[in-house]
Amino acid sequence: MKPLIIPFFLRNRGCPHRCVFCNERIISGNAEAITKAGLRETVRATIAASRKSGPVEIAFYGGSFTGMAREEQMELLRMAGELIGEGSVHFIRVSTRPDDIEGAWLDTLKNRGVRAVEIGAQSMDDGVLRESARGHTAEDVREAVGILKEKGFETGIHLMAGLPGDSREKFETSVADVIRTGPDTVRIHPVLVFRDTELARLYERGVFRPLTLEEAVSWCKVALARFTGAHIPVIRLGLQSTGEMERAGGILAGPWHPAFRSLVEADLFRDMALELIAKAGGIDSGQEFHVAPADLSNFIGMGSKNLAFLEARFGSRPVTAKTDPSLPRGALVLRDGAREYRTSIAEVSLV
Numbered sequence: 001m002k003p004l005i006i007p008f009f010l011r012n013r014g015c016p017h018r019c020v021f022c023n024e025r026i027i028s029g030n031a032e033a034i035t036k037a038g039l040r041e042t043v044r045a046t047i048a049a050s051r052k053s054g055p056v057e058i059a060f061y062g063g064s065f066t067g068m069a070r071e072e073q074m075e076l077l078r079m080a081g082e083l084i085g086e087g088s089v090h091f092i093r094v095s096t097r098p099d100d101i102e103g104a105w106l107d108t109l110k111n112r113g114v115r116a117v118e119i120g121a122q123s124m125d126d127g128v129l130r131e132s133a134r135g136h137t138a139e140d141v142r143e144a145v146g147i148l149k150e151k152g153f154e155t156g157i158h159l160m161a162g163l164p165g166d167s168r169e170k171f172e173t174s175v176a177d178v179i180r181t182g183p184d185t186v187r188i189h190p191v192l193v194f195r196d197t198e199l200a201r202l203y204e205r206g207v208f209r210p211l212t213l214e215e216a217v218s219w220c221k222v223a224l225a226r227f228t229g230a231h232i233p234v235i236r237l238g239l240q241s242t243g244e245m246e247r248a249g250g251i252l253a254g255p256w257h258p259a260f261r262s263l264v265e266a267d268l269f270r271d272m273a274l275e276l277i278a279k280a281g282g283i284d285s286g287q288e289f290h291v292a293p294a295d296l297s298n299f300i301g302m303g304s305k306n307l308a309f310l311e312a313r314f315g316s317r318p319v320t321a322k323t324d325p326s327l328p329r330g331a332l333v334l335r336d337g338a339r340e341y342r343t344s345i346a347e348v349s350l351v
């Protein structure tokens with residue numbers, strides 16, 4: 001059952017320096033400092049507004065949890081621990097840097113209710129990590145995930161597409177490397193140029209060019225297909241929209257879209273439709289596409305983009321799509337009388 005994750009932002013606490021792309025003020029929506037009363041009230045209000053019935057997790061994001069002074073870590077764990085003791089929260093998740101993982105301290109975190117640790121890898125290419133001023137290597141990521149798994153934590157990895165020095169090939173190699181590392185979940189987002197960052201200065205000097213939205217969708221659809229094929233859930237694709245992002249001047253450049261994941265999934269469904277039409281030897285009026293109800297909008301595409309594309313490619317005949325509740329999310333079926341052709345995000349041949 002999917003957990004209800006309630007995020008609280010550390011606002012760069014525990015970070016040894018600033019990575020070139022990072023503006024936590026914008027990403028966190030200028031979140032307030034974490035206080036005992038604020039944490040309690042946010043948890044209460046989020047649970048009351050949620051329709052999820054799974055476990056509730058408090059997440060400390062937006063900094064390097066294990067990089068903070070140990071007393072600061074304990075203070076946050078005590079605040080969250082009170083809610084665990086009362087039964088309203090079940091676990092704690094934290095995000096941190098791969099070079100801030102220390103085996104003995106992890107035992108303390110575990111005893112205090114931390115179940116999941118998300119590692120900010122961002123890339124598995126050492127040159128890209130250097131150019132992004134991350135201050136760690138890909139090997140640090142592999143080691144950190146290894147230690148966390150050994151200690152029995154759920155592990156997550158964050159990846160970014162389009163960092164300084166990145167290329168499509170390096171990004172795909174990073175994806176393959178993360179799959180080999182074997183985290184339980186991943187989060188991916190394309191690089192945006194936020195104001196007041198080193199990246200903004202590089203962009204303004206013409207040294208850094210962010211991906212276009214089309215490039216970002218194309219890179220990330222490969223990642224989503226590969227991770228899905230490897231049974232590693234992509235629990236977030238694209239950044240959560242915040243008021244600071246929507247405000248003029250917050251994002252200077254980059255492939256920003258508030259529904260980025262939908263764009264990526266729609267692109268995959270278009271590729272899947274093309275694959276099934278090729279398997280069926282063309283499309284005619286007796287055929288119908290079937291998808292899970294939650295995927296109908298992905299099949300159709302934003303603004304009916306996919307339907308328009310297919311109809312332009314295969315003539316004016318309307319492409320018919322129906323929902324089938326028996327199908328899992330991410331699957332597409334083309335039915336043609338008694339014949340049936342199937343594919344899914346995990347199996348698609350990418351265009």
Ligand code: SF4
Pocket residue numbers: 012015016017018019022023024062063064097120
């Ligand atoms: S470690 Fe994470 S939170 Fe800290 S500066 Fe780098 S990207 Fe930002």
